[in-house]
Amino acid sequence: MFAFEVVDSLPGPDGLPTLGRTGTITTPHGEIKTPAFIPVGTKATLKALTPADLAASESQAVLANAYHLYLQPGSDLIDQAGGLGQFMGWDGPTFTDSGGFQVMSLGVGFKKVLAMDAKGIANDEVIAKGKDRLAHVDDDGVTFKSHLDGSMHRFTPEVSMQVQHQIGADIIFAFDECTTLMNTRAYQEQSLDRTAAWARRCILEHERLTEQRADHPYQALFGVIQGAQYEDLRRAAARDLAGLGFDGFGIGGALEKERLGEIVGWVNQELPRDKPRHLLGIGEPDDLFVAIEQGADTFDCVTPSRVARNASLFTDTGRFNITSAINRRTFEPVQDDCDCYTCTHFTRAYLHHLFKAKEMLASTLATIHNVRYIVRLVDRIRQAISDGHFYPFRDEFLGQFYSTRA
Amino acid sequence: MFAFEVVDSLPGPDGLPTLGRTGTITTPHGEIKTPAFIPVGTKATLKALTPADLAASESQAVLANAYHLYLQPGSDLIDQAGGLGQFMGWDGPTFTDSGGFQVMSLGVGFKKVLAMDAKGIANDEVIAKGKDRLAHVDDDGVTFKSHLDGSMHRFTPEVSMQVQHQIGADIIFAFDECTTLMNTRAYQEQSLDRTAAWARRCILEHERLTEQRADHPYQALFGVIQGAQYEDLRRAAARDLAGLGFDGFGIGGALEKERLGEIVGWVNQELPRDKPRHLLGIGEPDDLFVAIEQGADTFDCVTPSRVARNASLFTDTGRFNITSAINRRTFEPVQDDCDCYTCTHFTRAYLHHLFKAKEMLASTLATIHNVRYIVRLVDRIRQAISDGHFYPFRDEFLGQFYSTRA
Numbered sequence: 001m002f003a004f005e006v007v008d009s010l011p012g013p014d015g016l017p018t019l020g021r022t023g024t025i026t027t028p029h030g031e032i033k034t035p036a037f038i039p040v041g042t043k044a045t046l047k048a049l050t051p052a053d054l055a056a057s058e059s060q061a062v063l064a065n066a067y068h069l070y071l072q073p074g075s076d077l078i079d080q081a082g083g084l085g086q087f088m089g090w091d092g093p094t095f096t097d098s099g100g101f102q103v104m105s106l107g108v109g110f111k112k113v114l115a116m117d118a119k120g121i122a123n124d125e126v127i128a129k130g131k132d133r134l135a136h137v138d139d140d141g142v143t144f145k146s147h148l149d150g151s152m153h154r155f156t157p158e159v160s161m162q163v164q165h166q167i168g169a170d171i172i173f174a175f176d177e178c179t180t181l182m183n184t185r186a187y188q189e190q191s192l193d194r195t196a197a198w199a200r201r202c203i204l205e206h207e208r209l210t211e212q213r214a215d216h217p218y219q220a221l222f223g224v225i226q227g228a229q230y231e232d233l234r235r236a237a238a239r240d241l242a243g244l245g246f247d248g249f250g251i252g253g254a255l256e257k258e259r260l261g262e263i264v265g266w267v268n269q270e271l272p273r274d275k276p277r278h279l280l281g282i283g284e285p286d287d288l289f290v291a292i293e294q295g296a297d298t299f300d301c302v303t304p305s306r307v308a309r310n311a312s313l314f315t316d317t318g319r320f321n322i323t324s325a326i327n328r329r330t331f332e333p334v335q336d337d338c339d340c341y342t343c344t345h346f347t348r349a350y351l352h353h354l355f356k357a358k359e360m361l362a363s364t365l366a367t368i369h370n371v372r373y374i375v376r377l378v379d380r381i382r383q384a385i386s387d388g389h390f391y392p393f394r395d396e397f398l399g400q401f402y403s404t405r406a
Numbered sequence: 407m408f409a410f411e412v413v414d415s416l417p418g419p420d421g422l423p424t425l426g427r428t429g430t431i432t433t434p435h436g437e438i439k440t441p442a443f444i445p446v447g448t449k450a451t452l453k454a455l456t457p458a459d460l461a462a463s464e465s466q467a468v469l470a471n472a473y474h475l476y477l478q479p480g481s482d483l484i485d486q487a488g489g490l491g492q493f494m495g496w497d498g499p500t501f502t503d504s505g506g507f508q509v510m511s512l513g514v515g516f517k518k519v520l521a522m523d524a525k526g527i528a529n530d531e532v533i534a535k536g537k538d539r540l541a542h543v544d545d546d547g548v549t550f551k552s553h554l555d556g557s558m559h560r561f562t563p564e565v566s567m568q569v570q571h572q573i574g575a576d577i578i579f580a581f582d583e584c585t586t587l588m589n590t591r592a593y594q595e596q597s598l599d600r601t602a603a604w605a606r607r608c609i610l611e612h613e614r615l616t617e618q619r620a621d622h623p624y625q626a627l628f629g630v631i632q633g634a635q636y637e638d639l640r641r642a643a644a645r646d647l648a649g650l651g652f653d654g655f656g657i658g659g660a661l662e663k664e665r666l667g668e669i670v671g672w673v674n675q676e677l678p679r680d681k682p683r684h685l686l687g688i689g690e691p692d693d694l695f696v697a698i699e700q701g702a703d704t705f706d707c708v709t710p711s712r713v714a715r716n717a718s719l720f721t722d723t724g725r726f727n728i729t730s731a732i733n734r735r736t737f738e739p740v741q742d743d744c745d746c747y748t749c750t751h752f753t754r755a756y757l758h759h760l761f762k763a764k765e766m767l768a769s770t771l772a773t774i775h776n777v778r779y780i781v782r783l784v785d786r787i788r789q790a791i792s793d794g795h796f797y798p799f800r801d802e803f804l805g806q807f808y809s810t811r812a
Binding site for chain 1: 449450451453454455456457458459478479483486487488493494495734735737747751752753755756758759760762763765766767769770771
């Protein structure tokens with residue numbers, strides 16, 4: 001059982017239709033009201049939080065990483081445990097990514113943020129032959145070295161489907177090649193052909209596994225649109241995958257921050273309106289507004305939880321570091337009107353103390369706040385669309401949030 | 407407002423009275439039904455738990471360390487925050503120790519466990535002149551070096567009272583000299599005289615501060631009985647302190663595990679029946695039964711939480727390490743009939759995975775279980791005393807718990 005329904009459409013400031021909308025995704029483990037921010041629990045746990053903390057943040061779903069879980073504890077073990085949700089004590093909807101980004105990013109040593117910064121450097125050779133290369137891509141799949149113990153493994157579209165079926169998330173992604181902005185146009189084209197072929201193999205294997213495991217809850221398969229910063233490639237990829245019968249779509253790969261809205265817009269103009277669209281790895285407030293306006297429905301990102309563990313906390317006036325001396329005797333919450341457990345029970349002074357004393361509770365309380373902050377921000381955006389106030393809300397929010405950036 | 411009431415007395419197996427009892431301690435922040443296990447939150451946090459987790463464990467109070475909080479974040483800051491409970495988001499009763507054990511144990515480099523093992527070695531010189539000595543005791547107080555930044559500090563009975571009044575716990579302890587089993591009899595005698603003099607200075611300073619800070623909730627002061635393994639010294643110390651008007655008593659210092667019950671018995675035979683008795687730093691199941699039978703009312707110990715972070719979990723059949731391979735595919739709770747959040751939501755396999763993957767949630771879930779386990783064990787002992795089943799319960803529990811020790 002999987003469904004998506006558009007609820008409200010977002011008219012632009014000029015009254016003309018935009019790609020933006022609110023909606024409802026229905027999965028075997030419950031509904032997701034969209035747009036929605038989906039926190040990342042890489043290894044079947046959102047770092048530093050219990051599932052009860054996660055539920056209290058009003059997160060509607062969690063996304064885990066197939067690559068990590070395949071290596072540890074093993075996807076067969078999660079299958080035996082009754083699937084990801086059962087294993088990690090999370091009742092709600094779950095996602096897994098395909099493992100493609102991880103096996104390849106570990107392989108070439110790039111990070112998404114680096115890709116965003118290093119635009120325009122055509123560098124296939126360096127990427128392909130890097131010293132620390134842990135992954136080799138060919139037309140059939142990817143051979144990679146475990147970051148845990150150096151053992152060799154191979155993912156193909158079929159293996160990724162098998163692994164994701166064992167993990168058993170409600171929403172899974174097709175195995176794709178994830179390129180960087182440093183790759184040449186020629187390489188991007190070649191890679192897109194590969195991703196298109198892999199998408200077809202994923203669908204076939206997914207159908208076979210769905211039939212074979214008919215006693216398991218239905219898993220929805222999302223195709224992933226690549227194409228880097230090239231409009232023609234992105235549009236062609238979206239049109240191609242739109243015809244293959246996927247349950248929804250992921251927008252992946254190299255995305256320049258300044259052109260995020262444009263790229264998401266190209267893709268979503270080509271995709272069918274009645275299927276959900278997940279933007280992979282995006283979670284900064286300004287990016288969320290842009291992507292939602294351009295028709296993205298769900299988002300996952302490690303940023304809120306990762307920066308929390310580094311003492312960086314979100315507020316309506318931007319992010320700040322709680323370890324700064326000014327917080328030592330500030331007996332106020334992180335944010336006055338935040339409804340999270342951290343803000344309703346503790347002061348900045350206490351969080352400052354916990355970080356200075358290197359107490360684990362520091363990461364927990366900071367993560368509780370940041371996750372709730374971003375989840376609630378997207379909930380507020382959804383409400384603003386429903387109420388017809390998206391643009392004033394956006395302008396007011398972003399004006400305040402980025403006001404401290406001189 | 408501070409009160410203690412004995413509720414039930416424990417008759418021995420022969421029907422004759424014992425020192426054991428149940429009771430109720432009343433503090434400005436609520437009641438403590440005794441006997442009770444009090445978890446330790448050294449730096450104003452029970453490591454890896456939120457105060458909500460702690461409340462869910464049905465812990466009735468928490469004990470923090472004056473030495474650690476004096477150094478970081480500073481007791482004046484906690485005073486400014488409204489006191490320990492307010493600062494750390496804990497509504498219930500709180501304790502602080504005096505700092506004596508910490509300043510001196512850091513000074514001579516001993517640990518309680520070492521002291522228990524190294525009995526009979528008369529070694530004052532080595533203890534007093536150790537290379538790594540960070541503390542020097544004289545008749546007026548202790549000069550010590552901060553373990554955080556090497557800065558020099560001095561605790562006297564008056565300073566300890568001032569620090570503990572600033573921290574503001576409901577139950578505080580007199581500043582005492584904590585000796586080891588390696589000290590000579592002569593040193594123990596000399597030290598007891600010092601502790602006796604300090605007890606008197608603590609009472610005077612406590613009375614002055616209580617008057618000066620009459621707008622703060624009343625803090626109860628407990629005197630601490632030392633005397634190591636010597637019956638005459640322990641009894642004399644208890645008799646002496648019993649006459650000084652303390653609100654309750656701590657039993658501290660060097661305690662040989664094999665003679666724990668005997669030593670606690672000597673002290674409690676001398677102490678007034680209508681005052682509560684706290685046994686410092688004890689928390690192993692067998693020790694708890696022995697000490698409760700001998701009239702101890704409350705206990706604090708880092709063991710349940712410390713061993714949890716090292717993957718060691720309590721069950722009715724003893725402690726086991728969750729990282730053992732046998733737990734990898736054990737889809738059962740840590741303990742079947744345990745009512746803690748961990749046991750009611752997660753399997754051993756999931757905890758095994760979290761520890762192997764070095765996830766912070768591993769420590770959190772393990773600590774939730776161990777703290778609840780020991781708190782509940784003492785609650786069950788209290789119930790057994792009320793029901794007249796203490797001895798059968800003890801024999802059954804310990805027989806099972808230690809059955810795996812061949």
